[in-house]
Amino acid sequence: MYESALADTPRPVLTRRFSVAPMMDWTDRHCRYFLRQLSKHALLYTEMVTTGALLHGDAQRFLQHDESEHPLALQLGGSVPGDLAACARLAEATGYDEVNLNVGCPSDRVQNNMIGACLMGHPQLVADCVKAMRDAVGVEVTVKHRIGINGRDSYAELCDFIGQVREAGCRSFTVHARIAILEGLSPKQNREVPPLRYDVAAQLKQDFPDLEIILNGGIKTLEECRAHLQIFDGVMLGREAYHNPYLLARVDQELFGSDTPVISRAKALRNMRPYIEQHLAQGGAMHHITRHVLGLGQGFPGARRFRQLLSVDIHKTSQPLALLDQAVTLLEGH
Structure with a gap:
């Protein structure tokens, strides 16, 4: 179904306390419909969709979703503010609850199009993109990013990035707590080789207490989620949520305090x-x-x-x- 933002059903409240990461080739609409059977509160993300795919391709196919998938966010890949604003309008018109900008994907293909993690080297451009989208829509605009890229991986540079994007109005940052190495590693290796630095993400939360900081990277259990939620505003699971989806069946009870029985x-x-x-x-x-x-x-x-x-x-x-x-x-x- 190509859902309208005018659907009568009341939407679940969007919270980023627990979310499932956008994953290419995995978090399509069928996957999200299935995950929603397991958790009613988890925030779900689309695969990354490039601005070109929406503006010059089959937008309906990329934006299609079932109303039951909400709360639901569209992740965009792009770096042209006007194009991102146009795509954010499409997202809002078709009922998405949030628009997220990908500043974390390390693949060569997206780098060549100025998409993903390479944008960490261009914080003012990211800020311009966020401002253009925020000016275009009423839904929240968020950013998912790394803690740095090779050659720009100091904490000071990370704070500069966060600070400039915050000035553009972004209030929610999902931090994949690894740097991205833009040459010589595959996307898979970039999810495994650079060490996890939860301490860097925790320092961000301490230094930017007004911002919502969501932790992503290497989290595998709800016990780990609860521990991280003592420090962070939310947790995002990726591959573990896909390979072991039944862990989502306990999310509503254990992380949201729901009294609904765990589904079998x-x-x-x-x-x-x-x-x-x-x-x-x-x-x-x-x-x-x-x-x-x-x-x-x-x-x-x-x-x-x-x-x-x-x-x-x-x-x-x-x-x-x-x-x-x-x-x-x-x-x-x-």
Whole structure:
């Protein structure tokens, strides 16, 4: 569904206390619909969408989402203030609750287009981009960034970056607590090789107490989340939330104080059936959706068979929904 901002349903309150990171090729609309079955309060992000894709491509396809995905943020990649402002308007018009600027992606492809982590070397440009978007829309504009890039990785330079972007009106910064090394490392290596420096992010919170500082990078458990929330305003999980999605089932109770019972793995997948039926009726393939649920199959007898059903057997069957029902049965009681 291409949702309108005028939908009648009241929106859940947006809070960044716990969020799932934008991840290329992973946090598409099907993934987000699934994650929403597990947590009603987690803030969800799109994959990064470039301004060019929205302004010169199929904007409807990139902006499409289901109303149940809220609270929902669109992450943009770009560095031309006018283009970002135009894309922020599209995001607001189609109902997104937040627009986030990517200043953290280290890949060569985005660097060549002045997108992502390389922008940390251009704090005034980032400030101009933020101001242009803030002037264009009423939803909040936030920034996700690294603690530095090679050649510009001192704490003073990080504070200069934060300070200039704050002057443009940004009040929420999601800090991936590693530097990005822009030459010689792959994006995957940039998520693993530069050491995590939670102490640097904590110093930012101390030195900029008026700002919302969200910690990202290497967080794997809700116990770690609770510890970080003693210092930071929020935590963002990336790959762990994707590979082990069932940890989200406890987020509402443990981090938001909800008294709603923890959903079972089986019920979470069973809830997906009408959505999958609709996708199939529209000509889609079931694996577009079920590739995102494979992480439910962990740590119990039959988990391997569950993953095989939805990753291998799914391509051989003429009855995908029957296969889905079989997978749900394997989850019962776990």
